[in-house]
Amino acid sequence: MSERPIVPEMPLRRRRTLWGDAWRRLIASPTARLGMAIVVLFALGTILAHFLWLYDPKTDLDYSLKLKPPTLRPTPDVPSIHIFGTDKLGRDIFRRVVHGGWNSLRVISVGISLAVGGLLGLLAGFYESVPLTVGERIGLMAGIGLVLGSIPAWIAGQAVQAVLFAALGAVSASVAASWPNGRRWLVLLGAGLLIGAIPSLFVSPYVAIVCGLLGLAIGAVLTFPLGGPLFSNIVMRLMDVILAFPSILLAIAIVAFLGPGLDRAMIAIGFVGIPTYARLMRATVLSLVQRDYVLAAQAVGSGHTRILFRHILPNTLSPIIVQSTLGLGSAIIWAGALGFLGLGAIPPEPEWGAMLGDSYRFLTSGAWWAVTFPGIAIMLSVLGFNLLGDGLRDALDPRLTR
Amino acid sequence: MRYLIRRLLSLIPTILGVTIVVFLLLRLIPGDPAVAMLGEHASQENVQRIREQLGLTRPLFLDREALKGGDFRGFVDSQYLRFLGRLVRGDLGASIHRRIPIATELAQRFPATVELALAAMAVAVALGIPIGIISAARRNTWVDSVSMVGALIGVSMPIFWLGLMEIMLFAVILHWLPIGGRLDHAIEIRRITGLLLIDTLLTGQWAAFWDAFKHLVMPVLALATIPLAIIARMTRASMLEVLQEDYIRTARAKGLHQRLVLFRHALKNALLPVVTVVGLQTGNLLAGAILTETIFAWPGIGKWVYDAIVGRDYPVVQGGTLLIALVFVLVNLLVDLSYAALDPRIRYE
Numbered sequence: 001m002s003e004r005p006i007v008p009e010m011p012l013r014r015r016r017t018l019w020g021d022a023w024r025r026l027i028a029s030p031t032a033r034l035g036m037a038i039v040v041l042f043a044l045g046t047i048l049a050h051f052l053w054l055y056d057p058k059t060d061l062d063y064s065l066k067l068k069p070p071t072l073r074p075t076p077d078v079p080s081i082h083i084f085g086t087d088k089l090g091r092d093i094f095r096r097v098v099h100g101g102w103n104s105l106r107v108i109s110v111g112i113s114l115a116v117g118g119l120l121g122l123l124a125g126f127y128e129s130v131p132l133t134v135g136e137r138i139g140l141m142a143g144i145g146l147v148l149g150s151i152p153a154w155i156a157g158q159a160v161q162a163v164l165f166a167a168l169g170a171v172s173a174s175v176a177a178s179w180p181n182g183r184r185w186l187v188l189l190g191a192g193l194l195i196g197a198i199p200s201l202f203v204s205p206y207v208a209i210v211c212g213l214l215g216l217a218i219g220a221v222l223t224f225p226l227g228g229p230l231f232s233n234i235v236m237r238l239m240d241v242i243l244a245f246p247s248i249l250l251a252i253a254i255v256a257f258l259g260p261g262l263d264r265a266m267i268a269i270g271f272v273g274i275p276t277y278a279r280l281m282r283a284t285v286l287s288l289v290q291r292d293y294v295l296a297a298q299a300v301g302s303g304h305t306r307i308l309f310r311h312i313l314p315n316t317l318s319p320i321i322v323q324s325t326l327g328l329g330s331a332i333i334w335a336g337a338l339g340f341l342g343l344g345a346i347p348p349e350p351e352w353g354a355m356l357g358d359s360y361r362f363l364t365s366g367a368w369w370a371v372t373f374p375g376i377a378i379m380l381s382v383l384g385f386n387l388l389g390d391g392l393r394d395a396l397d398p399r400l401t402r
Numbered sequence: 403m404r405y406l407i408r409r410l411l412s413l414i415p416t417i418l419g420v421t422i423v424v425f426l427l428l429r430l431i432p433g434d435p436a437v438a439m440l441g442e443h444a445s446q447e448n449v450q451r452i453r454e455q456l457g458l459t460r461p462l463f464l465d466r467e468a469l470k471g472g473d474f475r476g477f478v479d480s481q482y483l484r485f486l487g488r489l490v491r492g493d494l495g496a497s498i499h500r501r502i503p504i505a506t507e508l509a510q511r512f513p514a515t516v517e518l519a520l521a522a523m524a525v526a527v528a529l530g531i532p533i534g535i536i537s538a539a540r541r542n543t544w545v546d547s548v549s550m551v552g553a554l555i556g557v558s559m560p561i562f563w564l565g566l567m568e569i570m571l572f573a574v575i576l577h578w579l580p581i582g583g584r585l586d587h588a589i590e591i592r593r594i595t596g597l598l599l600i601d602t603l604l605t606g607q608w609a610a611f612w613d614a615f616k617h618l619v620m621p622v623l624a625l626a627t628i629p630l631a632i633i634a635r636m637t638r639a640s641m642l643e644v645l646q647e648d649y650i651r652t653a654r655a656k657g658l659h660q661r662l663v664l665f666r667h668a669l670k671n672a673l674l675p676v677v678t679v680v681g682l683q684t685g686n687l688l689a690g691a692i693l694t695e696t697i698f699a700w701p702g703i704g705k706w707v708y709d710a711i712v713g714r715d716y717p718v719v720q721g722g723t724l725l726i727a728l729v730f731v732l733v734n735l736l737v738d739l740s741y742a743a744l745d746p747r748i749r750y751e
Contacts, residue, residue: 246727249692386558
């Protein structure tokens with residue numbers, strides 16, 4: 001008979017995770033709960049309506065019911081019930097608002113900005129502080145060589161030259177990697193001059209001079225600052241150019257270029273949003289790279305891809321989630337603005353902004369209902385995302401909570 | 403000083419990039435400006451003649467055919483470099499539809515947008531900063547909750563809809579304010595600065611001043627909402643952060659009056675991020691002006707550019723977009739510089 005050892009009763013501590021804690025903090029805040037409720041309500045309503053309440057905008061038309069004010073019970077004049085009234089074609093506004101959610105809330109644009117901007121920012125931030133490996137250096141060099149090389153190649157009309165410049169990048173990078181530091185530029189300058197000038201000689205002496213000089217310049221540009229900081233600098237300057245335009249103006253111009261349509265409006269808004277995410281991502285990564293766990297990962301020899309996606313990316317999630325939630329709100333507004341200007345959804349497709357643009361001319365004749373309800377829908381859904389975003393910020397970054 | 407030079411140098415690639423984007427976007431848009439100018443039924447010859455006049459037959463960037471022949475003048479004689487060359491000389495071309503030089507029309511329309519944006523910013527700052535300070539000082543009271551919920555609604559407001567609601571309330575239902583435009587057609591005024599409020603004040607035309615003011619109210623309210631809300635939120639957050647600092651505790655411990663602590667010790671330090679936000683929002687006002695001006699028929703840059711994009715008036719779009727982008731870049735520069743002036747830590751980085 002063995003005596004059972006006496007185990008003292010210990011209160012089991014619940015396992016806590018970062019996301020679990022964040023969720024509890026989020027739920028604890030009344031404003032975040034309100035935001036979540038609005039978002040869920042709009043999302044559910046939209047999805048259910050789209051799949052269960054069939055609506056064909058092309059056949060929805062009844063001139064006898066043109067611009068009727070909201071009614072709660074049938075009257076001899078208006079035999080059907082329209083709680084939000086009807087618009088200029090006699091369409092029920094409530095129905096169009098509910099179905100408009102499918103077009104207005106489907107903001108894939110945030111996905112575009114997030115994917116492109118996030119990736120650019122991630123790479124820019126990482127390679128700004130971490131030196132490139134030999135392989136990455138050759139890749140970058142060949143890439144820049146190809147881009148810069150295609151300029152003289154395009155001028156001289158020779159496809160061969162673009163390939164030659166890419167080869168120049170790769171070869172001289174590998175040679176330069178083994179040369180002593182002070183002499184590296186010699187290799188590249190010489191290679192640039194030769195590869196630029198020789199094939200051009202076959203075209204004309206002028207072209208040879210121009211290409212040779214260009215090759216020289218490219219060699220100089222490539223040798224001196226080559227590396228992550230150069231790449232990061234180029235990316236961020238490009239972002240500055242996009243940021244130099246007011247977003248709505250650039251979006252309008254892009255839609256004018258692509259032609260109107262909901263998907264194209266989304267692409268335009270997404271493109272305009274790229275710099276926001278790239279900047280945020282870069283700033284976050286720059287601060288993360290200094291952390292001990294990234295140094296540790298480098299010390300044990302993890303590859304760059306592994307460090308980027310296993311150690312850094314997960315830690316950038318919380319600012320990115322917050323920004324994306326707030327970004328969803330502003331994307332809804334911008335999509336509405338484009339629709340209002342007639343550059344979004346193509347009529348008769350229901351979309352909140354386009355509904356406003358359709359009806360605002362009737363405002364002076366007193367048809368307030370036609371512009372009130374679609375606008376309220378835009379405002380409430382944006383408010384929901386903003387409340388949720390604020391709540392997420394407090395929940396995911398407890399240091400900021402006061 | 404070094405900071406200033408570095409910052410100015412970094413503008414060069416940005417501005418060059420801006421000119422390329424402005425140039426390219428419009429050239430890539432489907433549709434031929436020569437056809438837009440002459441109408442659909444113009445003869446082939448006329449279209450070709452106009453295309454040559456506008457320089458549309460030249461290549462976009464560089465002419466490689468000319469280079470092969472060893473002709474360097476022809477090589478650089480491209481649409482983009484011509485555009486850039488004219489730009490440097492301040493020649494923006496003329497509107498295709500109205501044949502008015504862009505620079506003339508810009509000079510007429512720019513003050514209207516400036517008046518709108520400045521008035522909106524003044525309202526936003528004059529209301530936003532006090533609201534932010536009061537919410538921070540009375541943190542977690544009803545005053546704070548009400549103003550912060552209000553600010554959040556303001557941030558979520560689609561301004562084109564707000565504009566419509568204002569028209570409905572003030573113009574259609576109450577008949578207090580005119581629906582749109584900048585000044586009643588019957589009123590003639592002498593223009594000095596182009597800012598109507600200031601012009602009418604200077605010349606003492608009180609009736610015209612009152613009319614211009616009434617026209618200004620609704621667009622300014624619509625335009626000011628978002629910056630007002632953002633400034634109020636930023637001021638509150640920044641004040642709360644500063645109020646936790648040790649020197650505030652010290653000031654309080656010295657027995658200083660609450661108002662003195664708030665305004666002399668806290669506000670000065672809390673204003674830095676607010677200045678940034680004010681600057682960035684001033685740039686955004688130009689963007690918001692496109693929508694606001696369209697709704698209120700305000701004869702400014704925004705409406706002009708929008709109409710030109712729809713009507714494919716290439717030179718107008720180029721001139722207007724370029725101006726807006728340059729103002730945007732300059733405002734951002736000023737923000738950075740004022741930041742460096744206010745916070746010495748940034749200069750010596």
